Amino acid sequence: QQQVKQSPQSLIVQKGGISIINCAYENTAFDYFPWYQQFPGKGPALLIAIRPDVSEKKEGRFTISFNKSAKQFSLHIMDSQPGDSATYFCAALSGGYNKLIFGAGTRLAVHP
Amino acid sequence: DVKVTQSSRYLVKRTGEKVFLECVQDMDHENMFWYRQDPGLGLRLIYFSYDVKMKEKGDIPEGYSVSREKKERFSLILESASTNQTSMYLCASSLSLDYGYTFGSGTRLTVV
Numbered sequence: 001q002q003q004v005k006q007s008p009q010s011l012i013v014q015k016g017g018i019s020i021i022n023c024a025y026e027n028t029a030f031d032y033f034p035w036y037q038q039f040p041g042k043g044p045a046l047l048i049a050i051r052p053d054v055s056e057k058k059e060g061r062f063t064i065s066f067n068k069s070a071k072q073f074s075l076h077i078m079d080s081q082p083g084d085s086a087t088y089f090c091a092a093l094s095g096g097y098n099k100l101i102f103g104a105g106t107r108l109a110v111h112p
Numbered sequence: 113d114v115k116v117t118q119s120s121r122y123l124v125k126r127t128g129e130k131v132f133l134e135c136v137q138d139m140d141h142e143n144m145f146w147y148r149q150d151p152g153l154g155l156r157l158i159y160f161s162y163d164v165k166m167k168e169k170g171d172i173p174e175g176y177s178v179s180r181e182k183k184e185r186f187s188l189i190l191e192s193a194s195t196n197q198t199s200m201y202l203c204a205s206s207l208s209l210d211y212g213y214t215f216g217s218g219t220r221l222t223v224v
Contacts, residue, residue, distance in 0.1 A: 009152070034212050043116070043202050043215030044155070089154060099145070099170065100213060104154040 004092050006103025013110050019077040021106045023090035026071065030092040034100070035064065035075050038087045047088070048075070080110045115139070116216040118203050124222045131190040133219050135203030142206075144186035145213065146170075146178065149200040161186055193223045 006023045013019045023033075032051055036044035050057045050064040050073065057064045063076040077084055090103040119134040137144065143162055147155040147170075157170030159178040167178050175197060179187045186205075190197055200220050204213035 006154070036212075036215075041217065043204075043217050045215065046212035049212060099157055099160060101157075102147075102155040104152055 004090060004101050004103045006090050006106060008106060009104065010107045011109070013077075013080045013108065015080065015082060015110055015112050017080050017110075019075075019080045019084065019108055019110070021075045021088055021090070021108070022072065023074065023092075023103050024070075024072045025092050027092070027094060028071070029094040030101075032093040033064070033066065033073050034091050034093070035062075036089045036091065036102075038089065038105075044089055077108075080108075082110045082112050084108060085110050116203055116205050116214050118201075118216040118219050120219050121217065122220050122222075124224060125190075125193050127194060127223055129190075129193045129223075131193050131221065131223075133188040133190075133201055133203075133221070135186045135188070135216060136184050137186075137205040137214070138184065139205070139207070139214075140183065141214075142183075143208075144180065145204040145206075146176075146186065146188045147202045147204065148172070149202055149218070155202065158188065190221075193221075195223050197221065198223045 004025050034049035035047045037047045038044040048059050048062050061078045066073045088106045091100045093100050116137045125131050145160040146158040149155050156172050161167045161180045177189045200218050202218045203216045206213045
């Protein structure tokens with residue numbers, strides 16, 4: 001019930017392409033869905049987040065798409081750059097549980 | 113910017129040793145968290161704290177304890193280190209549980 005399932009585990013994209021990472025959840029009490037970006041040797045950093053009252057949120061080249069009925073959300077990285085190469089984690093928060101539940105992570109490599 | 117500082121980047125300890133991992137945040141955040149990060153498993157919550165001297169178990173508390181004597185400091189304790197506790201440990205803090213966490217850079221612990 002508290003799991004967040006993330007796919008794919010790894011992703012290779014050519015420079016300029018679109019990177020897409022998907023997450024699914026079961027618990028309908030989740031009400032906040034952030035994405036974190038982690039570079040080697042660093043802790044995860046908040047990238048973008050969405051609440052279930054909207055279906056899409058865009059910040060620069062990064063977009064979250066949210067499908068409440070399917071209980072799925074995804075991160076799209078437009079015009080992917082080598083500097084986007086990192087591990088990406090989706091997460092979900094329920095106020096009732098008071099903690100973030102993370103997906104397993106996606107290692108993205110953007111090739112020049 | 114909030115800064116979360118973990119005292120050690122790398123630690124090597126022997127099986128059976130008592131290990132202390134220290135974390136300090138500088139922005140007066142109420143909430144602090146300890147996660148461990150393992151490949152393919154994402155980030156798993158060990159313990160968290162809403163306030164001084166307050167703690168709650170996360171998803172994998174076995175073999176760990178915590179201490180929060182001051183608001184800015186949250187310590188993770190491995191009472192008797194074992195090889196299966198070899199991992200990356202990440203500390204995080206947040207102003208509100210509704211918002212993103214700020215992570216430290218992590219401590220990579222190896223138990224031999």
